[in-house]
Amino acid sequence: MEIPRVFQTIEESGFSTWVRDSPFWAIISIHAIGMAALVGASTVIALRLLGFAPDLPLAPLERLYRFIWSGFWIQVVTGILLLIGYPTKSLTNWDFYLKLTLIALGMIVMHLLRKRVFSDPSMSEADMMIKGRALAMWSLLFWLAVVTSGRMLAYTYTNITYPS
Amino acid sequence: MNLAHLHLLLNHWPIIGTFVGVALLLVSVLARSNDIKHVSYGLFALLAVGTIPVYFSGNAAAEATKNLNFSMVLVETHEGAALLAFISLLLTGLFALVELWRFTRNGQEPPLTSLSRGLSAVLILSILTAVLMVVAGTTGGDIHHAEILAAGETSPAIATIGAGLLQSIRYFVIDYSRWVWPVLEDLHFIGLILIMGTVGLLNVRVLGFLKKLPVRPVHRLLPWGIAGLVINVITGVLFFIGMPGFYVFNAIFQAKILTILFAAGNLLLFYCTGVFRKWDQVGPGEDAPIFAKLVAASSLLLWLAVIVLGRYIPVGEQ
Numbered sequence: 001m002e003i004p005r006v007f008q009t010i011e012e013s014g015f016s017t018w019v020r021d022s023p024f025w026a027i028i029s030i031h032a033i034g035m036a037a038l039v040g041a042s043t044v045i046a047l048r049l050l051g052f053a054p055d056l057p058l059a060p061l062e063r064l065y066r067f068i069w070s071g072f073w074i075q076v077v078t079g080i081l082l083l084i085g086y087p088t089k090s091l092t093n094w095d096f097y098l099k100l101t102l103i104a105l106g107m108i109v110m111h112l113l114r115k116r117v118f119s120d121p122s123m124s125e126a127d128m129m130i131k132g133r134a135l136a137m138w139s140l141l142f143w144l145a146v147v148t149s150g151r152m153l154a155y156t157y158t159n160i161t162y163p164s
Numbered sequence: 165m166n167l168a169h170l171h172l173l174l175n176h177w178p179i180i181g182t183f184v185g186v187a188l189l190l191v192s193v194l195a196r197s198n199d200i201k202h203v204s205y206g207l208f209a210l211l212a213v214g215t216i217p218v219y220f221s222g223n224a225a226a227e228a229t230k231n232l233n234f235s236m237v238l239v240e241t242h243e244g245a246a247l248l249a250f251i252s253l254l255l256t257g258l259f260a261l262v263e264l265w266r267f268t269r270n271g272q273e274p275p276l277t278s279l280s281r282g283l284s285a286v287l288i289l290s291i292l293t294a295v296l297m298v299v300a301g302t303t304g305g306d307i308h309h310a311e312i313l314a315a316g317e318t319s320p321a322i323a324t325i326g327a328g329l330l331q332s333i334r335y336f337v338i339d340y341s342r343w344v345w346p347v348l349e350d351l352h353f354i355g356l357i358l359i360m361g362t363v364g365l366l367n368v369r370v371l372g373f374l375k376k377l378p379v380r381p382v383h384r385l386l387p388w389g390i391a392g393l394v395i396n397v398i399t400g401v402l403f404f405i406g407m408p409g410f411y412v413f414n415a416i417f418q419a420k421i422l423t424i425l426f427a428a429g430n431l432l433l434f435y436c437t438g439v440f441r442k443w444d445q446v447g448p449g450e451d452a453p454i455f456a457k458l459v460a461a462s463s464l465l466l467w468l469a470v471i472v473l474g475r476y477i478p479v480g481e482q
Contacts, residue, residue: 029475032356033468040361044385053384057448060376064365147357148350155346 007087008162019085027085031078035150038071039143042110049117049129049136058125062118068110075103089157099149106142109135167224167412174218175304178253179297181211185256186290193283201283202267205260206432208290212257213428216397217421219250223408234307241319242303244326247405249296256289258394265386299323330405337406345406352399358392360467361385363431370452370460379446416480420473427466434459 010016019027041064048056083090090096117123117132165173185207192201226239263282299322306312337344362385369377404411411417446452452460 025476025479029472032353032471032475035353036357036360036364036471039357040364043357043361044365047385047388052388053381056381056384057377060374060448063374063376143357144354147353151350151353152346154349155342 003088003092003159003162007091010084010087011162016084016087019081024082024085027078027081030074031082034071034074034078035147036071037067038075039147041065041067041071042106042139042143045110045113046136046139049113049132051129058128059118059121062114065110065114065118072107086160088159088162090153092159093153093157095149095152095156099146099153102142102146102149106139106146109139109142113139166228167221168228171218171221171225174214174221175301178211178215178218178249179301181207181214182253182256182290182294182297185211186287186294189283189287189290193287198267202264205264205286208253208260208286209257209264210429210432212254212260213425215250215253216401217425219246219401220404220408220412220421222246223412227409227412229307235310237319238303238307238310240327241323242300242307244328244330245296245300245303245320245323246326247330248322248326249293249300250401252289252293252296254397256286256293258390259286259289261390262387265390296322333402333405337402345403348399348402351395352403355392355395355399356471358388359396360471362389362392363467364464367460367464370446370456371464372451372457375450376448378448379452380444383444410481411477414477414480416473416476420470420477423466423469423473427463427470430459430463430466434463 045061045064047053048058048061113132113135116135117128123131185204188200188204188207192198192204222243226243229239230236259282263286266282299320303320303323337348365374365385366379366382368374369379369382446456
């Protein structure tokens with residue numbers, strides 16, 4: 001399949017060259033920290049809903065959504081920067097589209113969890129756990145898949161830049 | 165001073181430390197003192213992390229001997245023995261850390277009337293470590309002091325087993341399949357998430373975010389963080405054994421290991437001093453004492469630095 005020319009245009013732009021040069025490692029570091037915030041906070045909520053650390057009060061954990069959303073936006077910004085640096089590398093790899101789909105699924109599950117489990121302050125912890133159980137398992141599964149598909153991007157690409 | 169010097173400087177510590185730790189543990193059983201027992205546990209946990217640079221810098225020392233007429237057989241024998249001693253000390257440290265966590269979770273322990281399961285595990289592992297350390301130490305000493313070797317003496321069987329294990333691990337990590345390395349990388353990131361999710365949450369709470377949470381129950385999540393730490397030590401050591409030449413002289417990798425030592429030291433400061441027992445009592449909506457906040461802030465910064473340095477390792481190669 002022909003690789004769209006526009007990838008080459010992006011790669012030759014000054015901004016893309018700049019991203020590949022100096023700040024690349026800084027961006028990828030922040031991308032790792034954003035992952036820790038987003039997936040770490042989601043994992044804590046999921047583990048608690050699945051019955052671990054049972055004496056940890058559930059309702060105040062809603063505050064972790066701050067870390068989930070700030071982590072998410074950090075990932076969007078750094079992710080776009082990395083994409084501008086290496087458009088061919090990502091966009092010609094099916095694993096990249098798989099990762100984006102899985103992120104969407106992960107965020108949808110976290111949103112549903114908030115709406116169904118954390119929105120009603122009168123709900124007992126036992127009810128919250130019953131209502132959140134399946135979603136918590138899906139969230140762990142999706143985040144595991146997101147991290148795995150993301151990590152595999154470094155090993156599954158065919159062209160790192162536009163082939164000359 | 166270079167890395168080979170560092171190896172010679174540090175390599176006696178795990179050996180002597182293990183003996184001191186075993187002695188303290190035996191005294192604690194005889195004297196029925198939980199305090200002495202916890203000092204011993206803390207020592208083993210610290211030794212376990214502290215042995216990582218000892219093991220890693222050994223590759224630099226081996227590199228330095230290559231141009232001299234030392235026997236490579238002796239070097240390989242020592243490498244094998246050292247690997248087994250290293251693994252055994254890591255296990256001892258892990259069990260000691262788990263026992264410390266169990267203590268801080270309950271806040272109290274039954275009097276030492278009999279050997280508990282956890283204590284027996286640490287005791288047996290630490291004695292095994294001491295034996296393996298002796299083999300690692302003597303085979304290491306033989307490299308530079310061939311005059312002590314008796315004529316016709318062969319390498320200890322344990323060291324030969326260790327050298328074989330080292331070869332198998334290197335084959336598995338590098339040659340077995342091109343997917344072993346990516347899977348290890350994936351696990352290393354999952355370990356990172358477990359550490360940051362649990363240790364990070366505890367730090368963030370002590371610093372005053374999520375104030376509605378009482379501090380004590382957050383502690384119940386820490387085994388997941390310890391699991392993350394175990395995953396990352398194992399996968400990290402596998403990366404190193406796979407490509408020692410890539411890592412050992414890499415300044416950013418060295419900085420990462422040093423930062424991990426500080427972060428682990430911070431964790432032990434929090435376990436083995438009264439700090440935890442103070443912030444333990446911090447209930448919903450309450451502020452943690454200032455010293456606890458300092459420990460939490462430095463812990464958070466150190467772990468973030470570990471992530472950043474880890475991501476920068478390829479830059480250290482250039």
